[in-house]
Amino acid sequence: MKTILVPTDFSQQAQYALDLAHGIAKKNNATVRLLNVVEAPHGTSFNAMGEMTAPDGMDSMFFAQLLKRMREQLTKQVEDPKYQDIQLEGDVEVGNPYESISRTITDQKVDLVVMGTQGSSGLEEVLVGSNTEKVVRRARCPVLTVKEAVEVDAIKNIVFATSTRDADERLVQELIKLQKIFGAKLHIVCINTPSSFESDRYYKKELKSFVEKHKLENYTLNVYNDDVEEDGIVFFAEDINADMIALATHGRRGISHLLSGSIAEDIVNHAKRPVWTFSIAKK
16 A cells, blocks of 8 residues: 545544544555645636636635635644654645545545545535545545544454455455455455345355455354345444444446445445445446
8 A cells, every 4th residue: 555545624524534544554654645625616717827717706815815724724734743654745626526536546546545524414414525425436446434533453343244246356355455454354244134135044155155265364254134234234333343344335326326325325424433435336
């Protein structure tokens, strides 16, 4: 792991994300990049010198002061002595948060995104607004979301929820990297629901084949029954007092996403513990 991206709005949750990224970076000798994106009002444009032309009715001086304040806050964090033991860099950009994050992931070859989330009233409440659901769903690297302060050394048990059919090679390789980062034990679980019921015997056989195929180590195999898959994942993690939840997201878009929703997004929104996601959508 070489580069960790932390999108920030300077909220408390963003601070939790930065502190966790700091701990991960120390263990992996990685660089942390802080990114603050100021979303320009509709109609804003920039000339060849980078000067802003504001839409009618907007005070360009106010926006310039906002940018200045964001840059000052970012500089203060980058220069904070508590982070002097890692390489910490920062940028303030003007534009669409999702597009800026996606471009940074590609341009900087980001290995992991760590983001803060606020909680329980929908993904509108996530760090950078509704754009975050796109990051979770479509990012070209793993995304780790946190709601509370988390110590790296405290993460020892990770729940990996899978149907085994979703676990393509890219996902498994990223999961192995995640396990190594924390030196954690994997608790691999299939959630058995009435709508997709299979016997425990069937799931245990599938899970055994899965771990043997991918040569996984330091794990437990589990089948958990619940009415809804999302609840089953959250409740299983609570029952074993896991430190993190890991799962794939399919990266659905458009009408298919509206009709089927996203288990990963629901888990990110409702789970109290950190959630690691990786998109297995075709890139």
